[in-house]
Amino acid sequence: MPVITEIADLKRLHERRSPRMFYDYCESGSWTEQTFRENTNDFAQLRFRQKVAVDMSNRSVAGRMLGREVAMPVALAPVGLMGMQRADGEIKAARAAKAFGVPYTLSTMSISSIEDVAEHAGPGFWFQLYVMTDEAFVDAIIERAKRAGCSALVLTLDLQALGQRHKDLKNDMTAPPRLTLKNLLNIATKPRWALEMLGTPRRSFGNIVGHAEGVTGMNNLMHWTAEQFDLTLDWEKVRRIKDKWGGPFVLKGILDAGDALAAAELGADAIIVSNHGGRQLDGALSSIRILPSVVRALEGHPNRPEIWLDSGIRSGQDILKAIALGADATMIGRAYVYGLGAMGEAGVTKALEILRKELDLSMAFCGHRRLEQVTRDILLVPQDFEGRWDRPLDPAR
Known part of the structure; x- marks a missing residue:
């Protein structure tokens, strides 16, 4: 067994051990x-300011998400087909x-059912919902998530239609x-x-x-899925789903300050700044x-x-950079x-252990012992990092 010290080591093993189509499903974007x-790549543009001669003892990277104590401010994002x-x-x-x-978030498009996973999940078990045109199915799966003890609903907003992923x-x-012969030959090597x-x-x-x-x-599953994503999803439908759920409510897929404000006005408990891992609108920031x-x-x-x-987190340093730029917490998918x-x-x-160690040590080298002390001051940010765009990124200011 190779020595594993970074997420990239796990990525190489994943490629060797999983069938090509499922590795490609994970390691690909749209267009x-x-x-x-x-x-x-954009995480790499942010650099740290090292501080020396500071007390590094008694450190903690613990945080809170939706009012619950977490070992670090990281949740496992919903990813389809993990089975x-x-x-x-x-x-x-x-x-x-x-x-x-x-916390762990189960995708609507999981292989294991909500009920199967609930038997093994902890108190931070969340369910992610794709809005389908079959309203009876949506109502039923929300009720199933409630019965299974899911403590939050994560509604994905950026997949009303499926982005084209060539692989x-x-x-x-x-x-x-x-x-097929191609698949059988590949599976034979796994x-x-x-x-x-x-x-x-x-x-x-x-x-x-x-x-x-x-x-x-x-056969009928693929046909059903292809026709089910709700092209008519709007803020009023989002509000109805929030009311139907009646508990902690998270909106995933926010890439615009105006949409963030709309989510706040709706009463979302958390929003997730995400571009679906680059799998939907190619060319988005x-x-x-x-x-x-x-922020x-x-x-x-x-x-x-x-x-x-x-989207994009591959190390504990990435987590620290996100917190320094104002995020309260993060979600990891591919990692x-x-x-x-x-x-x-x-x-x-092992992935979680790697991320925690990198986060902890990087925080210490930047002069802090608690994540709540971390601010943008630990970073060196390129002057044009937020871009010079014809349309302002922040219409609220």
């Missing part, structure tokens, strides 16, 4: 993948998150994979993955098959570039929600998926 690349990266992947990720002390189309990506998959009954979308009207298997304008727009707002940053695909539950734990 030219410009936004996908800039999500990570295809590793058998029972959502269950393994939820167990790792529970043991570590951070998924070329791989003819399905769950479970079609048994014996550990294949054996684990043979040992689980969870190989399709557990939240949908048998729950959506008329969806009984792969990276989440870390957008973050400062959202400024909500400054002093009487209903200011928590502001979280998602833990690499661990899951590489080593299952132990890999998710």
